[in-house]
Amino acid sequence: MTTLWSDHIAGLTPYVPGEQARIPNLLKLNTNENPYGPSPKAIEAMRAAVTDDLRLYPDYQAQALRQAVARRYRLTADQVFLGNGSDEVLAHVFNAFFLRGGRPLWLPDVTYSFYRTYCRFFQVPHRLIPLADDFTLKVADYTAVSEQEPAGIIFANPNAPTGCALGLDTIAAIAAAHPDSAVVVDEAYVDFGAESAAALLADTPNLMVVHTLSKSRSLAGLRVGYALASPELIQGLLRVKDSFNSYPLDRIALAGAQAAIEDEAWFERTCRAVIDAREQLVRELQGLGFAVLPSQANFVFARHRSHEAAIIARRLRDHGILVRHFQAPRIEQYLRITVGTPEQCARLCDTLKSVLST
Template sequence: MSRFWSDHLVDLTPYVAGEQPKNVTDLLKLNTNEHPYGPSPKALEAIKLAANDNLRLYPDNESIRLRAAIAQLHGLDSKQVFVGNGSDEVLAHIFNGLFRRSGRALLMPDITYSFYRTYCTLYQVPVQLAPLADDFSIRVSDYTQSHGAEPAGIIFSNPNAPTGMAMPLADIRAIAAANPDIPVVVDEAYVDFGAESAIALLKEHDNIVVVHTLSKSRSLAGLRIGFAVADPQIIQGLNRVKDSFNSYPLDSVAQAAAVASIEDTAYFEQMCRAVIDARTQLTAQLIGLGFQVLPSMANFVFARHPEYDAAALAQALREQNILLRHFKQPRIDQFLRITVGTPEDCERLCNSLVKIIKKTH
């Protein structure tokens, strides 16, 4: 702690990202939900073309081509699209621009993306937690019934993180309809791996905000590209925040790669199918080893073994250069979040688990 810090830093607990080891040979990294396959070849070509003398110029601060590509993909108007430096920055602007409402609390699940609580502390937004059901699903009634004092807004991930479980559109529609005067933010970082997108509900409900990232299904985590889609008036508010913070959040190379990736529909669908198929196989393999695996619609699975401590399993795998994500949070401290890799990656993981289980018996 430094005497030069601003007052609010004392109470701020930063988000802890997944470990990114350096210089480890033969490392199998299944801890940060990165795509097992590379970006679209067309995106890589766009990066090469964008890396030219024009980098001396500032990028398009309105990201016109990128916003148009996103709008066309989802049947929207460009005025409904907001882009940022990864979905985390987009979420930060949402917290700052939509949830700071005279001390009213933000309603969210007790188990979800942990960055939400960090943003609440950073932007001084009180939190109201709705516990997940015993099966780790989101109870719709917690968001449709009277909350006493009206919350500042509602946010949840769909599929949820770190469980991977998804809600049907009917449930999201019910939540939005029950809360017409507050923003309902649906964080869809993993939606392309089998869930339904709430973007389809924007025409019905002007309070829905949907957040996407190109880090997961588009395999562009290294470029940091995210976006939100919503009613144009909500987007206007987010642009006010953005232009009061950083008018140039996306560089020229990132914008070019993002447009090319979005336009390469065939590659995108092929790679999503590969991950979904590998997830199905990995789930079956883990169940065969005695694990309980929650039903996932993401590019990861959330699993626990009734006979083995999750932290001990994670450490044993680490000793074999395999990284998974273990959370010490109550209710989920016996689960492991496992990124879906290639079929060969999944086979290596399961073979290692077999050896660990045999060794401990």
């Protein structure tokens, strides 16, 4: 029935998520889910929300959750925008800020692949800026004078899939170089060792920071994300959201997300456990002959010095372990491996010893 599609649908290349396999005794290290469960307080709050009140619409302004997020970052509620996962927030960002008279969006050539998907979907002109040979972002490429100012700039920090992170001075310099462009920092993994650019918002009106509760808050199944920015930028997102879906978050999601944000002790303990496991995993992988990029995320990006990445990934899958392999230029010999519990990482490394010896 493709003849009934809208004109632009056939030309889309949808984003492909990590494999969700049905394998006995599966060890899933391919989608960067947190190995530790959500805050028990969040689970309790969600259970308490399952009442007769579900017949009523949720608060379309989500004031309680916006205020909870604002308190955590010492902002005001009008500096917080909520969406159905950070991917929806990012979709609204592309729609609200990157369609400006044909000016291009600037983004790294190796980064979260959904950005290119959104560029195609919203027909956003864009310029891919190559990362350095060590996969770090070359700041001069983003601060140098250009004949045409970008409509906006977007990058993940820490970057995905590399795990490399920028310091706040660098982010501030990029934003200062382009005061007429929205600079969007996607911080899905920031809580695992990097610094949040939320600290720059007071002095940087063109900066926006996007977070998700899927990673450090262990709520990938709940679908909650948010953006932090000046009230003026947030108003732009609200105009898009309320022209699309006034109720992106249900009552259960609002309750669970607020409790998770407010349970700082659980958040800190589980993040610390992931960071410790990551450092041990890096040492183990290096001992097995992998070159591992410096990571400040809940995953590592690794290349074996003498074995093909695609073959390693396939053999691991045969043993019930999923890792992410990207068949893309520059990174086809790398594997992105989610950090699991110490026991899960040990299983991975024991299996790799067998796989690499054959």
